[in-house]
Each structure stands twice: as C-alpha cells, then as structure tokens.
Amino acid sequence: MTKYHHGDLPAALRAATAELVAEKGPSGFSLREVARRAGVSHAAPAHHFGDAEGLLTSVAAEGFQRLADAMEADGDHIDDALQRLRTVGAGYVRVALENPGHFAVMIQSDLVCNDDPALMEHSLRAYAALQRGMELVRDQLNPDLDIDTAATFCWASIQGLVSLSPKLDDVASDTGTKATPVNVLVDEFANYMVHGMAAR
Amino acid sequence: MTKYHHGDLPAALRAATAELVAEKGPSGFSLREVARRAGVSHAAPAHHFGDAEGLLTSVAAEGFQRLADAMEADGDHIDDALQRLRTVGAGYVRVALENPGHFAVMIQSDLVCNDDPALMEHSLRAYAALQRGMELVRDQLNPDLDIDTAATFCWASIQGLVSLSPKLDDVASDTGTKATPVNVLVDEFANYMVHGMAAR
DNA sequence: GGTCAATCTTTACGGTGGCAACTTACCAGT
DNA sequence: ACTGGTAAGTTGCCACCGTAAAGATTGACC
Incomplete structure (x- = not known):
C-alpha cells in the first residue's frame, strides 16, 4: 500500500x-x-x-472555529453577566495559548483573505457569542449599554492582552519586576470591563 | 552626521x-x-x-519614540485622571493612525530585535508615561489600584483597538451595520477603563 | 595633493513562491 | 475487466529575495 x-x-x-x-x-x-x-x-x-494566502486563510479559519466553539460552549449556559465574561475571557486566553500559531495568523490580517466564507462564518460566530454576553451586561447592569461598542471594547482588551503578552515579559524583565501570568490578568481585566460597562 | x-x-x-x-x-x-x-x-x-531585522527594529524604535513623545506632551501636564486618560488615549490612536507602517512593525514583535537599546528606551518611556496616568487614577479614584495591572489593561485595550480596527470594518460590512470610527471609540474606551478601575 | 575610511555598487549564491507539464493513483461507467 | 477521466503529487523552471564578499567612489583629514 x-x-x-x-x-x-x-x-x-x-x-x-x-x-x-x-x-x-x-x-x-x-x-x-x-x-x-x-x-x-x-x-x-x-x-x-x-497559494500561501489560501493556506494561511484556512489556518485562520480553523483558529476562529476553535475560538467560536469554545466561546459558545463556555458561555452560552451562564446567566450571570460577570461570571460569563470571566469564563469566556479565560476561555479566549486558553484557546489562544493552546493555539499560538493559529492566533498569530488570525491577527495578522494582511496574510489572509478576509472575504473567505469559512473565515467570515466562524469569526462572526465568535463575535455573536461575545454580543450575547454584552446583552447580559445590558440587561443586568446597564440598560443604556451600546452592545457593539461594549463588544469591541472586550474583544480589543482581551486580544490586546494576548498579543502583548510576549512584550509584557520583556518589560517586566527590563524593569526588574516579575510579569503577572496572562491567565491571572484576564480575571482582573474581566472585573475592570464589567465594572466599567456597568457605570452609568 | x-x-x-x-x-x-x-x-x-x-x-x-x-x-x-x-x-x-x-x-x-x-x-x-x-x-x-x-x-x-x-x-x-x-x-x-x-540585516532586515535591524532596519525593522530601527523603524519600531522610531515609532515608539514618536509615541512616547506624544504621550508625554499630551498627558504630563494634565491633573485630572479621566481627562488625562482620554487625552493620552486619543493621542495614542492619533499617532497610530498617522504612522500605520511604524505601528504594524511595532506590534509584530517577531520582526524586530527586542533587546535593541533604542527600542527599549522609548518603549519603556511610553510605558512610564502610562504608569504616571495610572498613579493619578489611584490617587484620585481608587487607592487599592494595582498600577501595573491597570497599565497593562489600558495598554492592551487601546493597542487591541488599533490592531483590530481593520477587522472591525470587515465585521461591520458583513453584518450590515456601519463601523464606529476609531477616534470615537477610544473616547468610550477611556470611560469604560476609568470607571472600571475606579470601582472597588 | 595624497592617504584613508566610510559609503555605496556589483556580483554571486542559496532559498522561496508560483506556474506549467508530467506521473501516479483512484473511481465510475460500460 | 477494461478504459477514460479526474484528483493528488512530483519535477523543473523562472523571477524575486536576503545576505555576504569584493570592488568602486566619495568626502575628510593631514
């Protein structure tokens, strides 16, 4: 054979x-x-x-698929806004750390074809899961919350944390302090985000 | 010379x-x-x-220099915590949009040599300016605030916003909604961040 | 004016992406 | 069981790229 x-x-x-x-x-x-x-x-x-862009696009789509699956599985059965954001945020970081190659490609948007159907489907699915979490925040904590702005805020914060995490280690070693692990930081971030969005 | x-x-x-x-x-x-x-x-x-890495490192260092200069010039004479975060955040976004090539290289940390003295100097200078803003938040709004965690949060949020901004346009066009300009979002972000960090 | 070192050019080599032509395996229809 | 067609992989080719070495040119200093 x-x-x-x-x-x-x-x-x-x-x-x-x-x-x-x-x-x-x-x-x-x-x-x-x-x-x-x-x-x-x-x-x-x-x-x-x-071509190379096609392969990288497929990798990015696979990454978004894993991310969206995790976000839905982690968050869609949680009714408390803060707890949901905490859990989904931790899941985001977990998936990112488990799939560093995928995430590096997902962020570098000039490497991939952003019109790809699979890529669009899974990334929109992940965004929708995030939006549902924001609706919880709005219903439970702040009826005036703008869903899209809030979702963008959470997405940017967590994604920024993930993409900055290597640099954080550098800064920490330069300043002599020791770096706080990313999975600890994400918990603090969730607190900041929820309290920030809850303020009126 | x-x-x-x-x-x-x-x-x-x-x-x-x-x-x-x-x-x-x-x-x-x-x-x-x-x-x-x-x-x-x-x-x-x-x-x-x-080599190529050397050139890109120099570009990244130049970008951090411009960023640090702007953050110091914009923020170091402002005494109100919220106003300072707003102004510095807006300045960050402005510098990022004015120097898209520089910022693309600054983020992609596998392209540059992170041990470069000039790069370290200016990026630490920017981080220090951010820290001084966090000290204002601590002194005026929340004595228990952890400076480094808070600084990382703000940095990640703004940087995530900048690096996600092209993708935001894609999502907006896919979902049919129109994208909120980045320089408007950063103002909302500053509100979220300050209120989040002020909560005890 | 002459020497020297810094600056830039030329040349060369191995690696890379994409394309075209070829080979091999599989499958469907008779 | 044969046969034609198609999908999957290979080989060879070309242009481009990064880097290193050696040659050419320019300004500076004495």
Whole structure:
C-alpha cells in the first residue's frame, strides 16, 4: 500500500503551518518548509489551497472555529453577566495559548483573505457569542449599554492582552519586576470591563 | 552626521519602510523594494542596519519614540485622571493612525530585535508615561489600584483597538451595520477603563 | 595633493513562491 | 475487466529575495 495519496493532506498542512508559525512567528513561515514537514513536495499545497494566502486563510479559519466553539460552549449556559465574561475571557486566553500559531495568523490580517466564507462564518460566530454576553451586561447592569461598542471594547482588551503578552515579559524583565501570568490578568481585566460597562 | 553620498540614507530607508509596510502590510515588506524606493542599490541598507531585522527594529524604535513623545506632551501636564486618560488615549490612536507602517512593525514583535537599546528606551518611556496616568487614577479614584495591572489593561485595550480596527470594518460590512470610527471609540474606551478601575 | 575610511555598487549564491507539464493513483461507467 | 477521466503529487523552471564578499567612489583629514 504505497501511500501516494496522503491521508488528509490539508489538515496536515494546517497543522504544520500552525506549528511552524508558533516556533518562528508569521515571518518565519515558508510554504516549502511546511511542505517538507508534511513530507510532501513543495508544490503539493497549491493543489489544495492555491497559494500561501489560501493556506494561511484556512489556518485562520480553523483558529476562529476553535475560538467560536469554545466561546459558545463556555458561555452560552451562564446567566450571570460577570461570571460569563470571566469564563469566556479565560476561555479566549486558553484557546489562544493552546493555539499560538493559529492566533498569530488570525491577527495578522494582511496574510489572509478576509472575504473567505469559512473565515467570515466562524469569526462572526465568535463575535455573536461575545454580543450575547454584552446583552447580559445590558440587561443586568446597564440598560443604556451600546452592545457593539461594549463588544469591541472586550474583544480589543482581551486580544490586546494576548498579543502583548510576549512584550509584557520583556518589560517586566527590563524593569526588574516579575510579569503577572496572562491567565491571572484576564480575571482582573474581566472585573475592570464589567465594572466599567456597568457605570452609568 | 551621515551626509556623504545620500542625504540621510538611514532616515530615508526608515521612511520608505514605513510607507511600504503601510501599503502592503508587514508581509509585503522587502529589503530590495525599500532600497529601490530610496534610490539606492539593494545592498545599501545592510551597511547601516546589518540585516532586515535591524532596519525593522530601527523603524519600531522610531515609532515608539514618536509615541512616547506624544504621550508625554499630551498627558504630563494634565491633573485630572479621566481627562488625562482620554487625552493620552486619543493621542495614542492619533499617532497610530498617522504612522500605520511604524505601528504594524511595532506590534509584530517577531520582526524586530527586542533587546535593541533604542527600542527599549522609548518603549519603556511610553510605558512610564502610562504608569504616571495610572498613579493619578489611584490617587484620585481608587487607592487599592494595582498600577501595573491597570497599565497593562489600558495598554492592551487601546493597542487591541488599533490592531483590530481593520477587522472591525470587515465585521461591520458583513453584518450590515456601519463601523464606529476609531477616534470615537477610544473616547468610550477611556470611560469604560476609568470607571472600571475606579470601582472597588 | 595624497592617504584613508566610510559609503555605496556589483556580483554571486542559496532559498522561496508560483506556474506549467508530467506521473501516479483512484473511481465510475460500460 | 477494461478504459477514460479526474484528483493528488512530483519535477523543473523562472523571477524575486536576503545576505555576504569584493570592488568602486566619495568626502575628510593631514
């Protein structure tokens, strides 16, 4: 059984891409290196993804899928606004730390095709889960809350935390203080966010 | 100082880099294209910056310098905590929008050498200005506030807003709603942040 | 005017992305 | 069971890129 045909090459290529990006950053990504790691020739990815942007877009979509799944699973059964935001925020950070390669690609929006249907679907699904959390905040804490502004605020804060986390370690080592772990910070952030949005 | 053949090649190369990155994103950056735009041969940048990372590091340092200068000039004469956070936040966004190429490089920390002295100096200077703002919040609104946690929160929120702003436009166009301009959002963010940090 | 060092150019080499042409495996229809 | 078609992967090619080395040019200093 000569395995000329790979079992599931697209998935293997996505995994290799995520691994490579997690190791060397998005700038260290190389289509040929990914193909090498997957054990295929350098032109094989083109048959499934067209070009490098196509592969990276697929990785980003996969990342948003995992994020949206986690946000829905974590949050959609919680009725208390603060507890939901805490839990979903912690889940966001957890997924981001578990999938560093995916998230690095998801943020770097000039690498991906933002019109991709799968990418749009899952990223909108994640955003919708966040919006439902904001509706809870509005219903329980502040009827005047603007849902979209609040959702953007939470999204930006958590995403900023994740993308700044390597730099935080640098600053901490430079100033001599020790860095607070990200999963601890996110809890404080949730407090700040909820209290900030609850104020009228 | 450097004024032999070219007028001031290092500065010209930084400017060309920022322009190119602003146009095509960090992934569209190419040392040869930068040299082409500056009107020099493709190996000229190496003599001043060593390699591509050196040039990008210099651009990032320049960006942090402009940011730190603005944050100090905008904030250091304001005594009211909320007003200071508002003003500095607006200034952050303004500098980011005025220097999109610089900021794209500053965020993408795998592109730059984070040990660079100039980079460290200016980024720590910006962080210190932010810390002074947090001390105002502590003194005026909440004596129990943890300065570093609060500073990280504000930094992450504003930086997340800036780096998410292109994606916000996408989401808005996908959902049919219209996107709120970033310079309006930052004002709301400042409210959320201050009220969140003031709660005890 | 002559020497020297800094600045830039030229040349060369290995790596990379994308394209075209080719080979191999699988599958559907008769 | 054969056969045509299609999907999956390979090889070869070209232009571009980053970097290193060696050559050329310019300004500065004595």
